[in-house]
Amino acid sequence: MKKKSTHEQFVAYLRSEGKNITPERMLILDEVLAQKAHFKIDDIIDKMSCAEKKISRATVYRSIKTIENAGLIKYIRSINDEKIYEVVKKHHDHMICESCGKIIEFHDNDLETLQDAICESHGFVPQRHTMKIFGLCEKCKS
Amino acid sequence: MKKKSTHEQFVAYLRSEGKNITPERMLILDEVLAQKAHFKIDDIIDKMSCAEKKISRATVYRSIKTIENAGLIKYIRSINDEKIYEVVKKHHDHMICESCGKIIEFHDNDLETLQDAICESHGFVPQRHTMKIFGLCEKCKS
């Protein structure tokens, strides 16, 4: 069985929620998938406002939220508290350089296991987490 | 040598920054310290707007930022993305119940050590971090 493309996942989500499959929604998803790793909603708004088929700011906000509810994107908060979106792939956490803003993604199994153990000791059932480490990247630390 | 009270720390900060020690700033700090563990800025605004000496919304926002810059308080984002402030004490991370909103503070040395090791392996110099685990608390999980 072939793994569903993000596109197909989104269509399946829209169907399951009784939402219409509109060109606006699909074009916004396309633009999201065309972004570099981390993007802001204004990046999408700017693109859609001067695209061949113009799409309004309100619709971009609405569709981004729909895509987020579908579990296909999520956001973290930058140093300046801006929402920084990314496509959801494998779970990972973030290191963020306070100097240049660089975002490093990382994943560590021991860390995840330890987190689960700590939760258990508190009678807490973990569902998801975010961890952001702020500091200086290789380039900026010297 | 006696450890400085938060009050003294704030005064020292204001002096070091050439900022004036005003009754408004000190009263807002007092109110902050009188809060329960986690509070919203509106809690402070409400209190100050009907206190004996009324203090304006603008001044509360300005002073909270000053107290934050002094390193005496910080905030995390709730499930609804609201800013939740707390007085800075020992470093800790948070578990947040998705059902009732309960916030559990925890600290684990192994976790911190592991984080540092992971940073080192990425050539990253950590300065601070936030970790929020969302899930279900003891009461809500059943």
Place this chain on the structure above:
DNA sequence: TAATAATTGAGATTAAATCTCAATTATATG
């Protein structure tokens, strides 16, 4: 193809936070 419900765009609105500026107050100095 027609009926129905969902979606869209454009501008209005909201809410958190910041800004403006005249009036007030803290601080430094003699």
Place this chain on the structure above:
DNA sequence: CATATAATTGAGATTTAATCTCAATTATTA
């Protein structure tokens, strides 16, 4: 203590991200 100076405050205006409104348009279903 009195005065000069610079910082701060309050009240309302403004900003910004995000949401809402509603008439016109479009997707879906039958």
